[in-house]
Amino acid sequence: MRTIDAPDPLAVPGDRSVSVIRAWVALYTRGLPEPFAEERRAVIEAELWDEAEAARWLDETSGLARQRWSRWVRGLPADISWRIESQSKIANLPRRSDVRISKIRLAAIGVVVLLYAVMIVGLMASPSFREWEGMPVATLGLGMSIVGLLLAIPRPQGGFIVGVLGTGLAFLAMPWLFPFFLPLPLVLGYHLVRSQEMTQSSATET
Numbered sequence: 001m002r003t004i005d006a007p008d009p010l011a012v013p014g015d016r017s018v019s020v021i022r023a024w025v026a027l028y029t030r031g032l033p034e035p036f037a038e039e040r041r042a043v044i045e046a047e048l049w050d051e052a053e054a055a056r057w058l059d060e061t062s063g064l065a066r067q068r069w070s071r072w073v074r075g076l077p078a079d080i081s082w083r084i085e086s087q088s089k090i091a092n093l094p095r096r097s098d099v100r101i102s103k104i105r106l107a108a109i110g111v112v113v114l115l116y117a118v119m120i121v122g123l124m125a126s127p128s129f130r131e132w133e134g135m136p137v138a139t140l141g142l143g144m145s146i147v148g149l150l151l152a153i154p155r156p157q158g159g160f161i162v163g164v165l166g167t168g169l170a171f172l173a174m175p176w177l178f179p180f181f182l183p184l185p186l187v188l189g190y191h192l193v194r195s196q197e198m199t200q201s202s203a204t205e206t
Contacts, residue, residue: 017068018048024072028083036086105188109149112184116142134173141170145185152188
C-alpha cells in the first residue's frame with residue numbers, strides 16, 4: 001500500500017485522470033455489495049496499470065493522460081449500463097430461492113407429467129378415441145396440465161393458473177377420470193404456490 005505522499009505509479013506528472021476515474025468508479029459502484037464493487041474496481045485498476053505499462057514501454061507517456069480522458073468519456077455509457085445490469089442481478093438473487101422444491105415434490109411432478117403423457121399417447125393411439133369428438137379438448141387439457149406443472153417449478157402462480165385451465169378442459173371431456181387423475185396437477189400446483197407464499201412471508205419478516 002502506497003503512502004499519501006508517494007507518487008501514483010499509474011499516473012504521469014500533471015495527470016489527474018487516474019484520480020477522476022477512481023472517483024467515478026467509486027461513485028457508480030456505491031451501494032452495491034462489496035464483491036460486485038471490488039471486482040469492478042479491480043478490473044479498472046488492472047486496465048489503468050496495463051495502460052501505464054504500455055505507455056512506458058513504448059515511451060509514449062506524454063499522451064497517456066489524453067488517452068485516458070478520451071477512454072473515460074467514451075466508456076461512461078458502458079459504466080452506467082454495467083451498474084444497471086448489476087442492480088438487476090442483485091434484485092433477482094433472492095428470487096432464485098423463493099421456492100425450494102423438495103425432491104419428493106419434484107418426483108411427484110415427474111410422475112404426474114409421465115402419467116399424463118402416457119394418457120395423451122394412449123388417446124391418440126386408440127382408434128376409437130381418435131374418432132371421439134371430445135378428443136381435441138381432452139388432449140389439449142392434459143397438455144396444458146403438463147405445461148402448467150413444468151411451469152410451476154420456476155413460476156408457481158403462473159403454472160397453477162395454466163394447470164387449473166388444463167384440468168378444467170380435461171374435466172369437461174373426461175369427467176369420469178376426475179376423482180382419480182385430474183386433481184393431481186391442482187394439488188401439486190397449490191402446494192408450490194403455498195411454498196412460495198410462506199418463503200416470501202418469512203423473507204419479509206426477516
